[in-house]
Amino acid sequence: MKSILALFALLLSLPAAAAQLTIELDHASKTWQTADLLKHPQAQTVQIVDDVSYKRSMTYRAVPLAALLPGLKPANHLQAVALDGFAAELTAAPLLAKTGARAWLAVEDPAHPWPALAQGKPSAGPFYMVWTHPQAGHISPEQWPFQVSRIKQLQTVAERFPALLPDPKLAADDPVNLGFALFQKNCLACHRLNGAGDAQMGPDLNIPYNPTEYFGGDFLKRYIRDPQSLRHWPQAKMPAFAASVLPDNELDLLLGYLQHMAGRKQQP
Numbered sequence: 001m002k003s004i005l006a007l008f009a010l011l012l013s014l015p016a017a018a019a020q021l022t023i024e025l026d027h028a029s030k031t032w033q034t035a036d037l038l039k040h041p042q043a044q045t046v047q048i049v050d051d052v053s054y055k056r057s058m059t060y061r062a063v064p065l066a067a068l069l070p071g072l073k074p075a076n077h078l079q080a081v082a083l084d085g086f087a088a089e090l091t092a093a094p095l096l097a098k099t100g101a102r103a104w105l106a107v108e109d110p111a112h113p114w115p116a117l118a119q120g121k122p123s124a125g126p127f128y129m130v131w132t133h134p135q136a137g138h139i140s141p142e143q144w145p146f147q148v149s150r151i152k153q154l155q156t157v158a159e160r161f162p163a164l165l166p167d168p169k170l171a172a173d174d175p176v177n178l179g180f181a182l183f184q185k186n187c188l189a190c191h192r193l194n195g196a197g198d199a200q201m202g203p204d205l206n207i208p209y210n211p212t213e214y215f216g217g218d219f220l221k222r223y224i225r226d227p228q229s230l231r232h233w234p235q236a237k238m239p240a241f242a243a244s245v246l247p248d249n250e251l252d253l254l255l256g257y258l259q260h261m262a263g264r265k266q267q268p
Contacts, residue, residue, distance in 0.1 A: 018110050019126035024152040027071055034126060037107040042067045046104055046132060052144040052239070053117060053124050060106035060114075060130060066096045068105060068151075077156045080129060080145040085200030088129075088145040088189040089157055094137050101137025105148075106130045122147070140246065141239040142189040157184050161196035163266045164188075166257065179257025182250055186241065193261060195268020201237060210262035212255065221251060 018034040037043065040063045051058040072078075074093035081087050095103045108114050108125025116123055124146035131139050158165060164183075166176045183193075190202035205211060211220055223230045224246070227238045246254070 017126075019108075019149075021105075021127050021148065022150045022152075023068055024150070025069065025072060026153050032068070034107060034110065037063055037105070037127075038109055040067070043107070046106075046130070048106075048130050048132065051130065052141050053128070053146050054115070058114075058130075060104070060128070061109060062104035062106040062130065064098075065103040065105050065129065066098065069095065072096065072153070077154055079152055079154050079198065080148050081150045081152070081198075082145050083147040083149050086145055086147075086189055087198040087200075088142055089184050090143065094139070094143070097137070101134050101139050102132045103143075104130050104132065117146075135244070138245070140186045141241065142186050145189070157188065163194035163196035163268075164261075166260055167264070175253055175256050176260045177257075179253035179255070179260075182246075182254045183257050186246060186254065190238065192268075194264075194266040204268075205258060206261050206265055207267065210258055210265075212259045212262055220255065224251065224254075 020031050020033050021037070022031045023029065038061055043061055043063045046060055046062045048058045048060065050056070069078075069092070072092050072095075074091075074096055076092040078090045078092055078095065079087055080090060094101060097103070106124075106128040108123060108127070114123040114125050127148040128146040129144055129148060131137075131144065154160065164180070166174075166180055170176055187205065188197055188199060190199050191197065192199055192204045193206045195204060195207060211223075215223065219230065224241050225243075226240045228236060228240070241251070
């Protein structure tokens, strides 16, 4: 057992290796190598203040994500899939923006590897979606996927997973539908609901029980704001959703959607 742990520690300490990223769009598909991205004509050095994953300022060699998505339209939908099964659902519009909050693909140079995310863990590489001026677009932590291996164009979440949909009788601007949009942005990268979704990390949020059914008082809000304050364990991955990222009114809308879906359980 000790020898296995020693080997694992050695693997984590090895320099970053060159990697590849596949981008699959409906009209085109391309696999990028690390070296090609590092020398991309639009690659530049960017500084990220308050990096979501490293919790400090970081500097990366990065390519504007829009430059890697030719022909994509703002209304299109993408999914960024990470090595650990994290699957971030992303509306194309923010990714294509060239002002305000701007998305970049940070590329880890094997000759200059990034630091580990934590002791015993790998870095955020080989590819990491980062944002400059994220506050201008209310970018959530789930929109910073790291260890990305593939980006692919898909139908919208509502088209792919009807089991996530609120009651169709509700108006488009009903608070529950607004909460559904926030669920897609903030939760679906890690969680499924009614068995629907592509994520493989967190538990299903409706089967067998919805968290609104077993969190009393304001504990569910407190858990979303700071998960480690209620359930602390070293391998926890759920990020804290600060009010600057998920304002109180949006958190209430999100909880409204979850409470609504507690009455719409579907077995997968």
